[in-house]
Structure formats: structure tokens, C-alpha cells
Amino acid sequence: MRRQRKSSYRLLVLLSIFSLIAAACGDDSDDSNDNGDAATDEATDDGAELDEDKFVSMLEDVCGTGDDPETSGEDGGGGGGGEFVDLGTFAQGPPDTIDPGLNTESDGAQVIQALYDPLTEIVYDDDAKPTVVPKVAESVESDEEGKVWTFKIRDGLKFSNGEQVLPSSFRCAWERASTPGFHGFYGQMFEYVEGGKEKLAGDAETMSGLEADDETMTLTVTLAEPYADFDATVNHATWMPMPTQAILDLGADQQGWDRSMMVGNGAFKLDTERSDQEIVLVPNPEWDGTKYDEALGLESQPLLDKLTFRVSSDIDTAYNSFEAGEGQNGPVPPGRVEAAFSSYPNTQEITQLGTYYFQIGGDSAVAGDDNVLLRQAISQAINREELDEVVWEGSQPPASGMVPKGIPGYEPDICEFCTYDAAAAEAAFQEWQDAGNELSDPVQIAFNADAGHEDVVDIIADNLNAVGIDAEVSPMPSETYFDELSKGACIDICRVGWFADWPAYDNFLFELFHSSSGNNYGYDNPDFDSMVEEARRTLDEDAQGELYREAERLLLNEDIGAIPIATYAGQYIYADGVTMPYNNTNDIDWAKVSVD
Amino acid sequence: MISYIIRRLLLLIPTIFVAISLLFFIFFLLPGDPARALSGAGDRHVSEQTLDQVSARYGLDDPIMTQFVDYWERTLEWDLGESFRTRQSVNEILGDSAVNSVRLGIWAMIIELLVGLSVGVWSAIRRYSISDRITTILTAAAAAVPVYVLGFVLMYLFAIMPGPNRWDWPEWAQLKTSGIGDDTWAFFFIPTGEQWRFLILPAVSLAAVGTALLARMMRGSMLEVLRADYMRTAKAKGLGERQVVMKHGLRNAMLPVVTVIGLDLGLMIGVAVLTEFTFSWPGLGSEVVAAVEHRDLPVILGLTLAVVVVYSIINLVVDVSYAWFDPRIRFGKGGQL
Numbered sequence: 023m024r025r026q027r028k029s030s031y032r033l034l035v036l037l038s039i040f041s042l043i044a045a046a047c048g049d050d051s052d053d054s055n056d057n058g059d060a061a062t063d064e065a066t067d068d069g070a071e072l073d074e075d076k077f078v079s080m081l082e083d084v085c086g087t088g089d090d091p092e093t094s095g096e097d098g099g100g101g102g103g104g105e106f107v108d109l110g111t112f113a114q115g116p117p118d119t120i121d122p123g124l125n126t127e128s129d130g131a132q133v134i135q136a137l138y139d140p141l142t143e144i145v146y147d148d149d150a151k152p153t154v155v156p157k158v159a160e161s162v163e164s165d166e167e168g169k170v171w172t173f174k175i176r177d178g179l180k181f182s183n184g185e186q187v188l189p190s191s192f193r194c195a196w197e198r199a200s201t202p203g204f205h206g207f208y209g210q211m212f213e214y215v216e217g218g219k220e221k222l223a224g225d226a227e228t229m230s231g232l233e234a235d236d237e238t239m240t241l242t243v244t245l246a247e248p249y250a251d252f253d254a255t256v257n258h259a260t261w262m263p264m265p266t267q268a269i270l271d272l273g274a275d276q277q278g279w280d281r282s283m284m285v286g287n288g289a290f291k292l293d294t295e296r297s298d299q300e301i302v303l304v305p306n307p308e309w310d311g312t313k314y315d316e317a318l319g320l321e322s323q324p325l326l327d328k329l330t331f332r333v334s335s336d337i338d339t340a341y342n343s344f345e346a347g348e349g350q351n352g353p354v355p356p357g358r359v360e361a362a363f364s365s366y367p368n369t370q371e372i373t374q375l376g377t378y379y380f381q382i383g384g385d386s387a388v389a390g391d392d393n394v395l396l397r398q399a400i401s402q403a404i405n406r407e408e409l410d411e412v413v414w415e416g417s418q419p420p421a422s423g424m425v426p427k428g429i430p431g432y433e434p435d436i437c438e439f440c441t442y443d444a445a446a447a448e449a450a451f452q453e454w455q456d457a458g459n460e461l462s463d464p465v466q467i468a469f470n471a472d473a474g475h476e477d478v479v480d481i482i483a484d485n486l487n488a489v490g491i492d493a494e495v496s497p498m499p500s501e502t503y504f505d506e507l508s509k510g511a512c513i514d515i516c517r518v519g520w521f522a523d524w525p526a527y528d529n530f531l532f533e534l535f536h537s538s539s540g541n542n543y544g545y546d547n548p549d550f551d552s553m554v555e556e557a558r559r560t561l562d563e564d565a566q567g568e569l570y571r572e573a574e575r576l577l578l579n580e581d582i583g584a585i586p587i588a589t590y591a592g593q594y595i596y597a598d599g600v601t602m603p604y605n606n607t608n609d610i611d612w613a614k615v616s617v618d
Numbered sequence: 619m620i621s622y623i624i625r626r627l628l629l630l631i632p633t634i635f636v637a638i639s640l641l642f643f644i645f646f647l648l649p650g651d652p653a654r655a656l657s658g659a660g661d662r663h664v665s666e667q668t669l670d671q672v673s674a675r676y677g678l679d680d681p682i683m684t685q686f687v688d689y690w691e692r693t694l695e696w697d698l699g700e701s702f703r704t705r706q707s708v709n710e711i712l713g714d715s716a717v718n719s720v721r722l723g724i725w726a727m728i729i730e731l732l733v734g735l736s737v738g739v740w741s742a743i744r745r746y747s748i749s750d751r752i753t754t755i756l757t758a759a760a761a762a763v764p765v766y767v768l769g770f771v772l773m774y775l776f777a778i779m780p781g782p783n784r785w786d787w788p789e790w791a792q793l794k795t796s797g798i799g800d801d802t803w804a805f806f807f808i809p810t811g812e813q814w815r816f817l818i819l820p821a822v823s824l825a826a827v828g829t830a831l832l833a834r835m836m837r838g839s840m841l842e843v844l845r846a847d848y849m850r851t852a853k854a855k856g857l858g859e860r861q862v863v864m865k866h867g868l869r870n871a872m873l874p875v876v877t878v879i880g881l882d883l884g885l886m887i888g889v890a891v892l893t894e895f896t897f898s899w900p901g902l903g904s905e906v907v908a909a910v911e912h913r914d915l916p917v918i919l920g921l922t923l924a925v926v927v928v929y930s931i932i933n934l935v936v937d938v939s940y941a942w943f944d945p946r947i948r949f950g951k952g953g954q955l
Contacts, residue, residue: 054929074676115908118658118703126658202671207658210668223667279704299797299900334796335898335907342773343795347782504661517662542664 024565072203074274080201080202080227081276085194085266088237103325103616108132109349110594112333113340116298118546122262123199124206128521131259133301133331136612137286138262141192141241142253143318144525149373150427152525154253155317158187158263159241168248168561173241173256180308181265182291188266189234189241191287195264197221197228205277205372208260208523214252216244217615248411248559250566251526256525263287275594289324289613302326311613323615341595350600350617354593356474359415359617368596372604375428376521376590377421377530380467382583383512384544388465395454397582398492400465400515401439403489404482406587413477417593421586424574425530431523431567440586464492469517470504471497478587479517512543515585527557527570535577535584545583550576619938626934630927637926638919641691645915646682653678655913656702676702687920698923699916703908708920710904716924718798719890720900721807722820726886729825730832735875737829738836742844743863745837753833760830765889769823769896776819793819796898820897824890835878839871846870873940880936884929901934 117130122138125131143157156162159173179187183613199205200212202224214220216231231244255261265285272279283292289311292305305327309321332348334340337355341362344352354362354369362369382389388396406420423436467473467482486493496513498506507516520541522529532554534611535545550573557569577583598601599618603611624829633766645652653673657664673679677688692699698708741750760768777795780787799816803809809817843849844867852862887902894903902921909917 118912126660203675205671207662207664208670280704281706299898320695332797333898335895335904338770339773339796339896339898342770342778345781345783346773346777346792346795348795471646499649501648501655505651505654508663512891540665 041242045125046157054068071571072201076227077201077204077276078274080271081194081198082130084190084197084228085098085270086190087432091123103327104618105328105330106326106351106600106617107330107332107349107614109332109334109340109344109352109492112301113353115335116333119206119280120284120296120301121277122259122264123195123209124202124280125259126207132610133303134201134259134262134286135289135609136290136303136329137284137610138259138288138563139179139286139314140258140262141256144254144257145317146428150428150432152255155315157314157318162253164250164252164561166561168250168252168559169245171243171245171252173243175239175241176313178313179287180309181268181285181287182306183265183268183285184308185267185285187263187287188236189239190236191263191266192241192261193232193234194266194269195231195262195543198264198269198276199260199493200229206260211255211258214245214247214249214255216246219246223378250558250561251524251528254524254526287397288331289320293328299333303329303332305330320613324613326612329612329615344595344597348599350597351602352595354595357415359417359593362593362595368597368598368600370594370596370604371417372594373419373427373590374521374590374592375426375525376519377424377426377586378418378422378517378519378588379421380515380527380544380585380587381507381512381534382511382545383468383514383516384546385510386460386466386512386514386544387463388514389544392457392459393454393579393584395450396459396461399447399451399454399489399491400439400486401437401447401582401585402443402450403485403491404585404587405442405485406440407442408485409478409481410588412481414588418588418591421589424534424578424584424586425570426589428526429525430563431527431570433571436571436574437580437586439579444489448493451489451491460612461492464494464497465515467493467517468496468498468511468513468515470500473500505542508540510544516543518543519590521590527567528554531570531573531577545577545581547576547581547583550581550583619926623934623938626930626937630930633930634923634926638693638923639640639686639924641913641919642686643682645913645918646765650913652676652702652913652915672749693923696743698920701917702907702914703912703917708916711917712902712920712924714746715900715902715905717897719894719903721803722817722824722894722899722901723883723886723890724807725817725821726828727871727883728822729821731879732883734829734832735836737833738875739831739840739863739868741837742840743859745841757830757833760826761834763826765823765827765892768826769819769893772819772823790815795819798900820893823896824886824893827889828886831878831882832875835870835875839874840867841943843867843871876936880933883932883936887925887929 037308082536113128117125117127117133119125120130120133120137122134125134139158141157141159142162143155144152145155146152158176160176160181161174162171164171173189173192175192176188179475181187181191185191194217197210200209200221201220203223203266205212209222212222212229215229217226217229218231220226231246233240233242233244235242243252246312249255265287268285269276269279272282281295283295285291286306287309289306289309291306293302293304298326305324308559309324310322311318311324312322314320332343334343337353338358341350341352341355341358365449382397387393387414388400410416410418410420420440421437422434423432423438425432425436465486467479469479476495476497483493483495498511518534520534522565533539534541535550536542536554537546537551553569553573553576557566557573560569578586597617601614601616601618603614633931651669653669653676654664654767656676657668657672659668670679677685680688689699698712700707701711732947737753741753744750773795776793779785780792794816799813800811802811802813840863844863849862849867852866853859857866890901891903891906893906894901898904902924905917906921908914909921
């Protein structure tokens with residue numbers, strides 16, 4: 023017994039020593055703190071930590087004394103469109119948050135779209151040419167430069183607690199969502215607004231570019247730089263309004279908004295506080311869709327009587343739940359696409375505003391003006407149809423450009439070298455070699471490992487080898503993949519996927535390929551930068567579209583700075599009798615959803 | 619006995635400290651920047667300024683030892699911190715999810731004990747018969763099939779096929795594929811209303827492996843006991859078979875089985891992760907999966923703490939129960955343990 027006790031003590035000591043060694047060796051996640059200084063709990067000058075007193079004080083200044091809410095006293099009357107259980111939105115776990123100011127995920131945004139109405143709506147009557155239609159804003163105007171935007175807010179709109187929707191409702195929400203120490207990832211969007219950058223850095227209390235006049239119902243936004251697509255940007259969940267009184271009542275506990283009975287101005291309101299198992303919505307009695315533009319085609323109340331978002335932890339379980347008749351829609355897991363289309367006639371493919379592509383590493387052996395023919399050969403050697411059939415069961419259409427259909431200004435087949443042509447690829451490669459070039463090492467096809475891309479890169483490697491281009495796959499750890507790419511690790515071509523936050527050309531070209539963008543892993547052309555910058559300032563849609571298309575041609579056909587592979591599409595199954603309008607950003611117009 | 623129990627409870631303290639501390643430091647050995655994962659940026663570029671603010675918000679910019687000391691100072695006050703991902707109190711998350719896991723575990727254990735022990739005793743009594751061979755095959759299969767495969771098969775047979783898209787059975791006969799339903803219970807663990815339709819499949823899946831193991835263990839242990847002299851004596855006295863088996867045989871056969879039950883309870887904690895994930899049952903297992911995926915350190919540590927405590931207590935209860943099953947075992951001075 024005594025010997026056993028001694029052994030136990032020795033083991034405990036050894037484990038403790040190991041812990042201390044691990045502590046000494048494991049501190050590689052915060053290089054900036056190697057000086058060992060302990061951080062304090064007080065607000066730092068760069069606003070890194072949230073000063074709760076300052077936050078509350080700012081909200082009180084900006085949000086005013088709050089409105090005196092007065093509800094109609096009625097229950098929301100659904101249009102008899104039945105009860106809808108949605109299994110497709112939260113098929114891989116609950117949302118982190120459904121607070122519009124903090125949400126970063128598209129699934130949470132679906133609920134936000136039901137609870138809140140934005141300043142403008144994107145209408146897809148013509149798939150190829152979506153239009154921005156004023157919604158909560160009665161009118162949207164900008165100055166000639168596209169720098170000062172004026173939103174006239176409609177009279178008579180209310181939140182579900184009876185508070186009026188005012189210009190200050192937006193200003194309050196945006197100041198809240200841009201507070202350092204509180205804001206989520208999309209808080210960075212407020213850098214568009216004059217004074218936003220300073221506010222996010224902690225150098226200013228509020229954004230100087232915001233003016234909210236509740237008397238004249240006018241919200242004026244002065245941008246830091248002219249930006250022609252700002253009216254589309256404010257459709258994003260981060261720019262939703264908030265009820266000022268409810269926000270002030272929360273005080274310092276702004277994080278608590280998400281788990282409380284959130285109040286919105288949308289077609290639905292929460293029936294109960296949300297849980298991690300489901301989110302239940304009922305019609306908002308204070309909402310009247312007929313107050314909006316006829317172009318939006320809305321009724322006075324949403325068609326559904328009840329809308330439940332059911333959470334599943336796994337996409338296969340969500341699909342099984344649909345098969346068991348437990349919901350009205352569901353996702354289609356990879357590998358079951360064919361079965362879904364054959365078993366359920368209502369299965370639908372929804373094109374999404376996203377592109378699967380490979381970027382050329384700026385410092386790689388395939389970059390540079392001397393290697394254009396090599397890059398052309400690589401792009402033409404890739405059999406995109408084969409990838410779609412073999413890997414994605416025909417569910418991800420081959421890309422013919424960087425920008426997918428549904429983006430204003432989109433034109434099909436803009437990429438000259440995105441069609442599979444093995445003979446042309448061989449010829450281009452031979453021409454490149456004849457010019458005195460040679461590959462000293464195989465072309466590296468970098469990708470984030472264990473994220474489902476292995477089959478894709480294997481096929482691409484085979485395609486390249488088949489035309490004489492020596493290529494091999496180069497897996498990198500998923501956890502550090504994009505960090506490493508941003509530090510220059512894109513060698514030679516690296517896989518990237520991108521979904522637009524709002525339907526605008528610049529959300530692809532500027533965000534991915536402008537030299538100032540952090541998502542750009544190696545493309546650098548001042549001419550491209552100039553074209554995109556000019557397009558961002560151009561208010562005329564046709565002229566803007568032409569500029570962006572020119573820039574895209576430069577990127578894809580002259581420089582071959584990227585190799586588009588596929589356009590993202592999602593597959594969803596529906597029960598019989600479901601009417602569910604989708605648009606290309608994967609947003610659902612919940613007010614128009616019904617079940618027969 | 620009392621001093622033994624006290625010693626075992628005191629041993630819990632260094633056990634918890636070492637387990638949690640190891641996990642704490644291992645977290646920082648993982649590749650990647652936790653601040654980036656917590657920023658919600660996904661694949662998008664996130665500015666250094668935002669990363670600094672996220673680090674400051676979650677205390678990740680403090681030196682690791684400072685974070686370690688802060689963590690234990692709070693934990694000693696039973697403040698397990700806030701989830702990095704949702705900012706919910708970990709105490710709250712633990713409370714909600716632990717309750718659901720315990721309910722599921724209770725029913726899984728009931729199934730294991732009722733079915734496993736009965737099958738084991740039956741197989742021993744009817745050894746080498748056809749029914750014994752059938753149960754041998756079934757228990758081997760139940761032990762071999764992974765729980766998530768079994769879960770999907772049960773889901774298909776009892777939820778999807780009876781559903782409106784296939785056989786369209788009456789609603790009461792259709793079990794549910796996922797979730798916890800209205801969460802209505804009597805006496806903490808007895809499902810009321812429609813609750814049982816959500817409970818059956820995950821409980822059976824969770825119990826499958828343990829039931830098979832118990833059945834095999836019980837059979838083997840019972841076979842040994844049935845050969846014992848005292849069993850022959852009991853029969854010779856004229857006692858009926860039921861009395862001989864249940865009164866004299868079962869209790870003695872239980873000792874090794876109790877050990878397996880203890881181990882099984884520990885295993886169940888791990889298997890529950892897969893079961894809860896498969897059926898979207900909102901328990902500790904589901905929370906663990908989400909926490910690990912999002913590198914939510916406070917939740918990982920809080921759930922581990924709960925698991926270590928529960929597992930240690932279960933083992934203690936199992937050890938103490940030996941004395942009940944076998945009065946010859948005594949604890950404390952001069953005892954065998």
C-alpha cells in the first residue's frame with residue numbers, strides 16, 4: 023500500500039511538471055504578448071476591451087430616450103398558410119447568435135430576415151439582373167459621387183413591441199454594432215461609413231458620418247469613400263434597425279439580446295425565447311407588408327401561421343427527419359443528391375452567390391508575366407464537368423467566370439480559358455516550354471485538408487498530368503490554411519471558396535483581388551485595381567457593369583490570376599404543397615412562404 | 619467504510635485538477651489562432667485590430683499562466699466562465715445539457731440492466747440451447763455495430779419507414795428522428811405526453827453495446843456460479859429452480875458484473891457523445907462536439923469537469939456496492955481495500 027501511494031504521488035508530480043512544460047511551450051497563439059505583461063480589465067486606448075459604462079453611455083446618447091411603445095393589442099393573423107417546420111437552415115447545429123449586430127453566419131441570417139426588415143431589398147424577378155428596391159426606406163438617393171446617401175424612412179412602421187421604426191432605430195443599431203469590444207466580424211463593414219474606421223479603432227465614440235433626423239424621417243450616411251453599391255450593402259443583416267427602448271433597457275447586458283425575447287420590425291416575431299433546439303416564430307401583428315413597394319409583392323400579414331426552425335446536429339439527421347415527415351423542407355447531404363431528386367419531385371437546386379476557385383500564389387513558380395501560357399494550360403486542362411459529375415453528383419455547375427449569375431452586371435462565359443480543352447492545354451504548355459521555360463518541380467495544388475476537397479484536387483492533378491504538366495496535391499492543415507495563405511503560403515495554386523455577402527460585383531473582384539484586400543493571396547495588377555476602384559464609384563449600372571467585366575477579363579484572360587472551377591449551388595427538398603421563394607443569395611422571403 | 623469513502627472523495631480533487639489543467643494547456647498547443655476561430659470570420663480575412671479586440675474580449679491576450687490562474691480562481695467560486703461562442707454562462711449550459719444526458723443515461727441503464735441481465739441469466743440457464751446460440755449471435759452483433767450506424771438503422775426502421783412518406787402508420791407509432799420534443803417529464807426522468815417518442819431510439823442506441831456486454835458477462839458469471847457446490851446444496855434441499863437461481867445464484871454472480879456496469883457507465887459517457895450527436899439530443903455530448911469544433915475552451919473545460927466528477931463518483935459507488943453484494947468484503951483498517 024505504501025509503495026502504491028508513493029507511485030501515485032510520483033505520477034501526480036510528473037503530470038504537474040508536464041503541465042508546466044506545456045505552458046511554457048504552448049504560448050504560440052499570441053506573439054504580441056511575449057513581454058509577459060498581464061492585460062488589465064480596464065479599457066485600453068485601442069478600445070480592445072469593452073468599457074461597459076462607456077458603451078451604455080454612448081447608447082443613451084445615440085438611442086435617445088427611447089420611444090413609448092404602443093401596440094395594436096392584436097395577435098398576428100397568419101394568412102392560413104399553415105405551420106412550417108424548417109429543417110434546412112440549422113442542419114449542422116444551432117446558431118451562435120441571431121443578434122443582427124453580431125451574427126456572422128448565413129443560417130442565423132435566415133432567422134434575422136424573418137424577424138427584421140432592412141432599408142432595401144434585393145429583388146430577383148430577373149435572375150440575371152437583380153434590382154435594389156427600397157423597403158423600410160421609402161426612397162434611397164445618393165449624391166453624384168455616391169458618397170452621401172439619403173434614406174427617407176417610411177412613416178407608420180413599427181417594431182413588434184409597438185415602438186416606431188425611426189431613423190434613430192438604424193443609427194442606434196449601427197453604433198451598437200460597431201462598438202469595439204462588442205462588435206462581431208461584420209462590424210468591420212462600418213468602415214464604409216465616415217468615422218467608422220476611427221470608431222472601430224477606439225479613437226472615436228460615434229461615427230461622424232451618421233445623421234438621424236426623426237422629425238423629417240431622414241437617415242443620412244456619409245461614406246468614407248464613394249461606393250455605388252451601398253444601397254445593396256445595407257440589405258445585409260448587420261445593418262438592420264433595433265428598437266431603441268428595448269436596447270436601452272438591456273443596459274450593459276447587450277449580449278443578452280440574443281437569448282431574450284428579441285424585438286424586430288419584420289414579418290415575424292419570436293413566440294418564445296430561442297433555445298438550441300428550436301426557434302419558433304409567429305406573425306408580427308405590428309407588421310403590414312402592404313406599406314412597402316408593390317414591387318415586393320407582400321400581403322398585410324405573412325402567409326404562415328407559425329414558423330419553427332428545428333435544429334439538427336448533423337445534416338444527415340436533418341435529411342432523415344424530413345424523410346420521416348417531421349418538417350416541410352430539408353437539406354440534401356452530399357452523396358444523397360441523386361436519391362433526393364429521384365424520391366422527392368420537389369427537390370430544388372438553388373444557385374448560390376459563391377464561387378469555388380483556385381488562386382495563383384503571387385510568389386509561386388507559376389506566377390508572373392512569363393508564365394501566362396502555363397497558367398492558361400492549367401486552366402484549360404481542368405475538366406470541370408468531370409469534377410461536377412464525379413465529385414458533386416452534378417450539383418455544382420462549372421464556372422465560366424469569377425462572378426456567378428445573380429450578380430448585377432454578370433455576363434456568362436467571360437472566362438476564355440475555363441472550358442476543358444486538353445489539346446489546347448497541351449499546345450499552350452508546349453508553347454511555354456518552347457519559349458525556354460521548364461517546370462523544375464511539380465505544380466503544387468494546395469488545399470485545406472480534411473474539408474472534403476481531396477477528390478477535387480486529385481482529379482485536377484490527374485487532369486494536369488494527363489497533358490504533361492507535372493502536378494501534385496499539397497494538403498495543408500485546415501486550422502491554419504487561410505492564415506498561411508495570407509502570409510504568402512499560396513504555392514503554386516491554392517483552393518479558395520467564396521460566398522458574396524450581398525449581390526455586388528465588387529464583393530468578388532474587390533474583396534478577392536484588389537491589392538489592398540486581405541483575402542487576396544497573390545494577385546497584384548495596378549490596372550486591375552484602378553478599374554475596380556472606378557467601378558465602385560460609378561453609379562450608372564450599365565457603365566459600372568462594363569467596368570467590372572473589363573476588370574474580370576483582365577484578371578481571367580490576360581493575367582490568369584485565378585482559375586474558377588464551379589459555382590456553388592445548394593439542394594433542398596420540400597414537402598408537397600410548399601411554396602418557398604428563394605433568391606440567389608439563399609435568402610428566403612418568409613412572408614411569402616406557405617404550406618397547402 | 620466511511621474513511622474509505624472520504625479518502626476516495628478527497629482523491630477527486632487532484633484528479634480533477636490534473637485532468638482540467640492538462641486539457642487547459644493542450645488547448646494552447648492546438649494549431650491555429652483561437653482568436654481567429656472566435657472572430658466568426660470563417661475563411662475571410664480578419665484585421666489585426668479585430669483579432670486584438672477578440673483576444674482582449676476573451677482574455678486570450680493574457681499570458682497562459684495568468685489565464686490558468688484566473689480560470690481556477692473563478693472555478694473555485696463555481697463560476698465556470700462564459701462560452702466563447704455564445705457568451706452563455708457555462709454553468710447554465712452544463713445545467714441544461716447535463717440534465718438531458720442524465721435522463722438519457724438513466725433510461726439506457728434501465729434497458730441495459732433489464733435486458734442485459736435477463737438475457738444473460740436466461741442464456742446461462744438454457745446454455746447451449748438454440749435460444750442461447752441466438753442470443754450469443756445477437757449480443758455479438760450488438761457489441762460490434764458502431765452506435766451511429768445502429769442509430770441510423772433504427773431511425774430508418776422506426777421513424778422514417780413508418781412516417782407519412784412511406785408506410786404512413788398512425789402518429790403514435792412513429793418514433794422521432796431527432797431532438798427532445800416538448801421536454802416534459804414526471805419525477806425528473808419519466809417521459810410524459812409525446813416525450814417517449816423522442817426518447818426511445820437514442821436510449822436503445824446508447825444501451826445497445828452495454829446490453830450486449832452485460833448479457834455476455836452475466837452469462838459467463840452465472841455459469842460459474844451454477845457449478846458451485848452451494849448451488850448443488852440448495853437444489854438438494856428441494857428449492858425450486860427460480861429460487862435457487864434468483865436468491866442464491868444471482869447475487870453471487872453479480873460481483874464481476876458490477877465491475878462491468880461501472881466500466882460501462884464510464885464508456886457510456888463517451889458513447890453518449892455519438893448517440894446525442896446522431897439524434898440531436900441536447901445533452902453534454904452534443905455540447906462537447908460543438909465546443910471542440912469551435913474551440914470553445916470554457917465549455918470544453920466545464921464539461922470535462924462534469925464528466926470527471928461523475929465518472930469518479932460512479933466508480934466510487936461501484937466499489938462501495940461490492941460490500942453490499944459480498945458481505946465478506948470490508949473496507950478500512952485491516953480490510954482488503
